Amino acid sequence: MRAGVVSSFDPDNPLNGLSIIDVPEPENREHWTTVDVKAASINHHDVWSLRGVGLREQQLPMVLGTDAAGTTPDGRRVLVHAAIGVDGHGVGPRERRSILSEKFPGALAERVSVPTANLIDIPDDMPFEIAACLPTAWLTAYALLFRGAGLTPGQSVLIQGAGGGVASAAIILARAAGVTVYATSRSAAKLHRACELGAIPIEHGERLPQRVDAVVETVGKATWSHSVASVKPGGIIAIAGATTGDATAAELARIFFQEIRVQGVTLGTRDELTALVNFVAYNKISVPIDSIYTLTQLPQALGKMIDGNLFGKVVIVMETQ
Known part of the structure; x- marks a missing residue:
């Protein structure tokens, strides 16, 4: 073969x-x-x-x-x-x-x-x-949003690096679940596409109108400080990658003082994949x-x-x- x-x-x-x-x-x-x-x-x-x-x-x-x-x-x-x-x-x-x-x-x-x-x-x-x-990028996005970040309808999330497979999937899934989505990208074209998917576009490093309940982080060094500064006290940063490398500074003072939780996610379970397939089918997600x-x-x-x-x-x- x-x-x-x-x-x-x-x-x-x-x-x-x-x-x-x-x-x-x-x-x-x-x-x-x-x-x-x-x-x-x-x-x-x-x-x-x-x-x-x-x-x-x-x-x-x-x-x-x-x-x-x-x-x-x-x-x-x-x-x-x-x-x-x-x-x-x-x-x-x-x-x-x-x-x-x-x-x-x-x-x-x-x-x-x-x-x-x-x-x-x-x-x-x-x-x-x-x-x-669905099995890798979309499953990772599903696990980041609903297990790692524990998001529910009415909450808000910042998704860093719109355009990548995980990030674009996370935008679509979060919007389908009734979550307000902010998204960043260095590319104007990718930011425009994120907007078409239902995200509120944020220029790279720009201050958000309000802090979010959670951040989905797959970029790493280039966006880490922005992620830490953008999440609410007691909020969650769910991370599943670092395409630009590890952060130079972990921002530990802000993390412990704001009681921010950092949650790693690697793929998702078979049960989560089954739930993802059903979620995509039921909501007729494109x-x-x-x-x-x-x-x-x-x-x-x-x-x-x-x-x-x-x-x-x-x-x-x-x-x-």
Whole structure:
């Protein structure tokens, strides 16, 4: 079967290590299911893998990809939850948690094998291309908003770095839940798109009209001071990434004096993914897709992500679908 793989590491030019090659079919394992992939989506995790972060030379070639939607041998339309090893489903109770493409082959392939417990049914009217956007960025956004920040209707949130997959998903989900959303970006075009999604635009570093109940932080160093200054006393900063690096100063004096809680979030649970699918379907949420490529066009798709000139998810469809 065809797959997009990491064949070598190149920290400076990650696409140099990307190959589209034939790889062995997934092995049959008890309590695991092989899914015929109809659509997948890419994430920054794929770029980091190509740079050699989280992988070792002896693991190569490793199939990339964490997000996929497709069909099982018995015809179920399913979404794949990317976290492997949680609760020991199919891999033993002491299996260290990982995500697809770290220890087990990933989803950017014609077929992917995962623990059967990791499969989430999707509605018949949900396109595979939409479903494939949900397991990483959208699930992280859902967990940030409703578990990490504990937001409820009528509250307010600042979302830093509008335009990224997590941030744009968080804007849409928060607005659908009745939360007032402020959003920042250095890009005027991305800030305009955030406004179209229902956010109140805030220039990078600008003071908010009022402090918010929570901040969703995925940027890190470039926005951290603004996040700490923008949250109410007793509020929450929910963080799931630091694309610009760790903050130079942690602002600890303000954090303890204002009794601000900092809550880390990594992905979300299978139950949260099920809830997310239902939330998107019930509210008829439009999931923004920036562009769609075939597996053969994976280099162009990842190149677009590296350039950062996108808004929403980049989806890969299988030519064999």
